[in-house]
Amino acid sequence: MDDERGDPTVGELSEGRILRRILERLGESNALVGPGDDAAVIAAADGRVVATVDTLVHGPDFRLAWSSAYDLGYKAAAVNLADIAAMGATPTALLVALAMPDETRLSFVTGIADGLRAACRDLAPGCRVEGGDLTVSDTLTIAVTALGALAGRAPVLRSGAQVGDVVAVAGELGRAARGLRTLFTRFTDAAGAPIAVDERVLESTELTDLAAQLRPSPPVWLGPDAADAGATAMMDVSDGLVLDATRLASASGVTLSLESALLGADPASALSGGEDHALLATFPARRPLPHGFVRVGVVQPRGADAVMVDGRPYEGRGGWDPYLDWDARTG
Ligand SMILES: Nc1ncnc2c1ncn2[C@@H]1O[C@H](COP(=O)(O)OP(=O)(O)OP(=O)(O)O)[C@@H](O)[C@H]1O
Ligand SMILES: Cc1ncc(C[n+]2csc(CCOP(=O)(O)O)c2C)c(N)n1
Ligand SMILES: [Mg+2]
Incomplete structure (x- = not known):
């Protein structure tokens, strides 16, 4: 033994x-x-x-x-x-x-x-x-x-966003995706197989990104707060902001118009990264956003595209799909 x-x-x-x-x-x-x-x-x-x-x-x-x-x-x-x-x-x-x-x-x-x-x-x-x-x-x-x-609250569905609502996010966007990129680019061998992480070779921001990927810290306590503040629709961003916003927009029959300037220092990672599990929600514009949420866009009448970024359709996949993105032979 x-x-x-x-x-x-x-x-x-x-x-x-x-x-x-x-x-x-x-x-x-x-x-x-x-x-x-x-x-x-x-x-x-x-x-x-x-x-x-x-x-x-x-x-x-x-x-x-x-x-x-x-x-x-x-x-x-x-x-x-x-x-x-x-x-x-x-x-x-x-x-x-x-x-x-x-x-x-x-x-x-x-x-x-x-x-x-x-x-x-x-x-x-x-x-x-x-x-x-x-x-x-x-x-x-x-x-x-x-x-x-739910403690008496109505559940906040994906389908309730109203034209004119503010689109807001609580939590990180893009960090976990950057952490995954660090793993795949720095900690794989010549054949592409994962190798152990050596934290000594990483900068402090890279370590934070890695932690976001490996031990995500979503703002769970803000879900009920958002509901109490009148959120009309909500979901967590698991697969990617653009992909998940597309799901919320489609469920609600609207277009979500996002502003990349409101997405922090690395809008590209924020737009297509998902595994931070931030909360994406829509709120009536007349009320202040609940503490912890920041505005990232506005709900518009449904147009040709479910999500617009800086007034244009988003080029690219916008998130992770396990069936399209995973290949057992390549990892
Ligand atoms: N095998 C299944 N049978 C029945 N319903 C399913 C099944 N898989 C997913 N669903 C339902 O489809 C909806 C979307 O599922 P999905 O897993 O994409 O959402 P999610 O859990 O928010 O995302 P993620 O898995 O990325 O965290 C959910 O309501 C889920 O319960
Ligand atoms: C080793 C490794 N390879 C790939 C990924 C990427 N990945 C896996 S699940 C997921 C989103 C949610 O998935 P689901 O919708 O299935 O819940 C993403 C972006 C990872 N995290 N680790
Ligand atoms: Mg979810």
């Missing part, structure tokens, strides 16, 4: 032992029935549950050479918490399905649990991992389901 360092592989352990080691990292449950029974029981105080799921798969979504176990847990939680926030809701619980190769170390599994817990602590303090599933697979996969509560 390859267990000399007290760190066995999951293939050397039983499901029950792995589970116990995960549960002892997660802290107190917040649920009516937490982990340990056939299912969790979560309170739905106002009678409605907001629910979403997002899966991270080794290959298209992350590389073990670049992400630590903690990073993966953190990101798997954060991307789901952002989707709950984007409805105007507060996250209440996560359910985590882990499919792991036999040779995965127990310390890796507990690292994922630590990352999940830390993301909840940092981004959605009332939320806990309340259940999940373990199975074995050649491809490391983390599927997180997040639940949320």
